[in-house]
Amino acid sequence: MTLRDDLALGSRIAAMRAGGLALALRGDPVARLMHKPWRRDPYPTYATVRTPRRVLRSRTGISAVATHELCEQVLRDRRFGVRLADGRAPFAPEEGPSLLEPIDLSLLNLDAPDHTRLRRLAQPTFAPRRLERYREIAETITADLLDRAVARGRFDLVRDLAAPLPITVIARLLAIPEVDTERFTAWGRALGGALDGVRSVAHAHELARTTTEARALFESLVSRRRVDPGEDVVSQLVGALDEGRMTIDELVSLAQLLLVAGFETTTNLVGNAVRAMQTTPGQWEALVAEPGLAAGAVEETLRYDPPVQLTARIAHEDLELDGVPLRCDSGLLVLLAAAGRDPEAHPDPDRFDIAREQTSPHLAFSGGAHYCLGAALARLEGEVALRMLAERLPGLRTVGRTVPKTATVLRGPRRFPVAA
Template sequence: MRPTERQLRAQLAFFHDFIRIQGAQGDPYAKVLGVPDNPYPHYEEARARGRLHRSTLGSWVTADHGLANQILRDRRVGVRKANGEKNPEFIAFDNSMLGVDPPDHTRLRRIAAPTLNHRMADGWRSRVQEICDRLIDDILAEDGPFDFMTAFAQRLPVAVIADLVGIPERSRADFHRISRRMVPLLEGVVTYEQTQSTEAAIKEITELLVDIIAERKAEPRDDMISRLLPLVDDGSMTMAELVPMVTFVPLAGSETTVNLIGNGILALLTHPEQWRLLAERPELAAGAAEETLRYDAPVQQYRRFAHEEIELAGWKVPVDGELTILAGGANRDPQVFPDPNTFDITRAVGADTLAFSAGIHYCMGASLAKAEAEIAFATLVRRIPRLRRAGPIRRGGSFIIRGMAEFPLATR
């Protein structure tokens, strides 16, 4: 039975109070869930408790890079419980790759691969450059302080995703508006109002996509929807799977890119010597994207459930035991990254970062996200070399997605 508004509000209030109390008593994971402006000292506290420790909130927690990587690649764990019960974090992602385990995940990932692969990302570079230049033209035309998140960081990935998915021009404003209302689904819905808003947004975007799908069926184009529709016809996937795939996978990918770009520009401006270095050596833009993913990752943690009893770092985790991977902490593990709290765009990060997860749930859009950030950083430092902060930032309220709601900047 669906809880009433009063019951849901009471449950959420109890949840927040419990976290606050446990955090005050010293539990590092509870402190992280309190969404501090700077969670990184709390990741160090978690690491100091061992490679794996049991939080007073019940989850087994790790900030150890090696163990985190191992868990994310372990086929004995999944995003759902052993009996298939969904992780509450992914309730809205039913039938999408984000919320299912093999064999459904394997099948859906294989279907999506042709649209979200490395070669596809390389082919989109000229389009990304075109959108970057247009957005910067608009910013320079205003000639005054602006919010970087709404003027650039949000608009670039959404424009790219709209092209990729196949959203017609007349529907893009609605697609952008509804997509922004759905972001709390990735962040972890924490208020009654967010619950209501996101449920309404799911209904609205489904209605929007049903119309677009019908249009693409009659007139196919070179986009994700058109490529997937024949698979519905031949039975490889269902319409109930197609709609979530063209909704939530692009949403997850675009939101990661939004905050990769925002966090990267914040880090570069906070470390002006790195901004100057990038201006002198624009070929370091790819390194700036990689270092941002390590230093201040858009996705800070992942949750998994044990599908059988498993032994990890001396602990026996029971069936359905919840495992929390503090990726933001693992990406600053001093055993893997020397001088981990230093932002250095010349660092050789490589594939060691867990910013896009690992194993079968590794983000398929990682190459496109990195390409967008690389082009954005190089273009911004070239066209607005005197970019500077113009006021205090306002962060989002998520313990999963790390980014900014407002980021005031000036062009000179």
């Protein structure tokens, strides 16, 4: 990017931020979801959007749905996609390459037929027989991380367990020879932050560096797997690459997606689960008394305070949703976290209960064609981490202040000091 590009981007970001804040201060709930004062606890804003039980029009130009019924309907409706109707990425520049193009090529931001093709190629990664192997890996890694934590007495739940666990599992999944947890965490945070859009010129440059470094790593892995293939994901995808069923850009983007989605989802899931259990009387004690409730704790967290709070869809034609007309290429926010607190789908929704019988499926992993491919792995990692925490550290308690992320799309603690 040139200096002129930097200045233009900086001006655009500043203008959008100022305009959005002005709308937020006037009470626009969609605008409020984009700004820190309301992001720290977004659930009152979600309730504001959900209460009328209809499509909310926002002066930001983006509409929103927040009931379980409408969110599920949109996620399954093939008249919506994640790109513009003509296949372009939303907010892409009219001329020249987009800074986010490596991310745009991933499954998160592709529609059929490319999405269908790439998803089919990636699906064997999460086959049941592989998942059982991942469970053994996750248990071994968690045991090692907890050994170190117990030896220290005090530790940071995010830094010392919730982040390195999925990073190490993904590194094994991709057969990355040397795991640099700090570097991969930085990559995951940079790319995950892009889900909220480019925040600043510095963030744009950080994204450019991250995608360049990640591309170099994965291209190197591709070269190695061509010479010495194994049972890992990259080896599997190299075959598809050589057969012309995917491009190198698509392979790199898919690997990046596994890194970002796998890291952020599990890290936030574990952090949100422990935070909810520590702040809800009796819940941590219930898990300690019966560690088998860990799977239930995962599902309740995914409903009550999910790692991914919302997703977006774009109308691919002029249509009507619940009586509200939407024009082709208009944007719609699907508030997944709001749907999880919908009293018509989840009785007493603001109560956190790891023994809850889920009367309706939550939407934490989205739905329809874009249902999270790694949902089973995230559940597995979360269940292993929570069960082993309860077994090994029954006296776990929060010490000091938990520092939350202040993002719009991803929610979880950034720092979480605890004592064993």
